[in-house]
Amino acid sequence: MHSVATTVPVRTVEDLCRAGLLEVGNGCRIHSSAVFLTADMLGTPRPIILGPGVTIGAFAVVHGGTRVGQDVHLGHHTIVGEPEYGYAVRNIYQGAGAVTTIGAGVVVRAGAVLYADVNVGDDTTIGHNTVLRTGVRIGSGSQLGANMTVERSTRIGNGxxxxxxxxxxxxxxxxxxxxxxxxxxxxxxxxxxxxxxxxxxxxxxxxxxxxxxxxxxxxxxxxxxxxxxxxxxxxxxxxxxxxxxxxxxxxxxxxxxxxx
Structure with a gap:
């Protein structure tokens, strides 16, 4: 008995724009290896919005529902809008996506992971390999260092x-x-x-x-x-x-x- 591998058709940036699932502002720079996954694990599509001047590095993954403000930098291998899946904090999650908001001027350094329903305020920096779990809220002008774990629904203020x-x-x-x-x-x-x-x-x-x-x-x-x-x-x-x-x-x- 042979196993059959199934693949999801690859859709280019142009395909996603034509389908209304990706909006790209003026002056954006997107590495050719970046991936846009507009549908969550339940198959629900959500548009991705990139403001003017956004930079997305190599092998970054941006999920549906992500809204990125002006002049944001998403470093290499970053993951933004990851749907929560499996058991966590007394609940079982089914992989549903949500709106994830990245304010203007934010820097997300290489390897950081931001789950769905995260909200990061303007001019905040997220360090290398830092993880922000579902429902985290961060104010403006804050700085999170490398290799941090910020668990679900944590609230972090300004500055x-x-x-x-x-x-x-x-x-x-x-x-x-x-x-x-x-x-x-x-x-x-x-x-x-x-x-x-x-x-x-x-x-x-x-x-x-x-x-x-x-x-x-x-x-x-x-x-x-x-x-x-x-x-x-x-x-x-x-x-x-x-x-x-x-x-x-x-x-x-x-x-x-x-x-x-």
């Missing part, structure tokens, strides 16, 4: 700096002008119960209020709030809320002084 290698768990809230050092780890599950609906408890993500600063290597437990303008020293383990304008450090982190 935020996240250093490389950090992990923001699902539904984390990051206020405006927050600074997160390298390798920050967040937790949203106090029970550590997985795929047991009879025992699972609601997730409790941490919150970073406006202007707070968190040093490299910090671990924040579930439900913790770091108050506005607070400072958490590198390598700390934060087990309780940090009041605004307070300096804390240690394992567990304890208050030592006020921010000067």
């Amino acid at each position: 935020v700096r996240c250093s490389p290698g950090s992990h923001l768990t699902a539904e984390t809230s990051v206020g405006d002008r927050v600074f997160l050092g390298a390798g920050v780890r967040t937790i949203n599950d106090k029970q550590l119960i997985w795929r047991d609906p009879d025992r699972e408890q609601p997730l409790e993500p941490p919150t970073f209020e406006a202007g707070c600063r968190v040093g490299s290597g910090v671990v924040l437990l579930a439900g913790v709030t770091v108050g506005a303008r607070a400072l958490v020293g590198a390598g700390s383990v934060v087990t309780h809320d940090v009041p605004p304008d307070t300096v804390v450090y240690g394992i567990p982190a304890r208050g030592h002084e006020q921010v000067s």
Whole structure:
């Protein structure tokens, strides 16, 4: 018995434009190896819109529903608008696409992956190999370093700096002008119960209020709030809320002084 391989017909940029599935603004530069997948895993087609001056690098993949603003740069091997599929955060996803919005002047560096229903504000930078999962929202003028994982429905404000290698768990809230050092780890599950609906408890993500600063290597437990303008020293383990304008450090982190 022989297996039969099936292939999807390749449609050129010109074909997609004629079909109304791709809109390309003036001055766009698209590498010949870039791929546009207008239909999601359920077969639903969604148009892709590229604003003026967009650059798309080699082997980039852009999915249906993606809307890219003016002068955006999508680096080599980037993936934008990837439909969620399989089990994740107590749900099973069927591969449905959604609108994915990239604001004007955004830079998405090589290897980054942005899932469907992500929204990135103007003039924000997404670092190499960083992953933004479904429903992530990022404000304008923020910078996310390389090799980060930002889980589903996380909210990141304006003017935020996240250093490389950090992990923001699902539904984390990051206020405006927050600074997160390298390798920050967040937790949203106090029970550590997985795929047991009879025992699972609601997730409790941490919150970073406006202007707070968190040093490299910090671990924040579930439900913790770091108050506005607070400072958490590198390598700390934060087990309780940090009041605004307070300096804390240690394992567990304890208050030592006020921010000067």
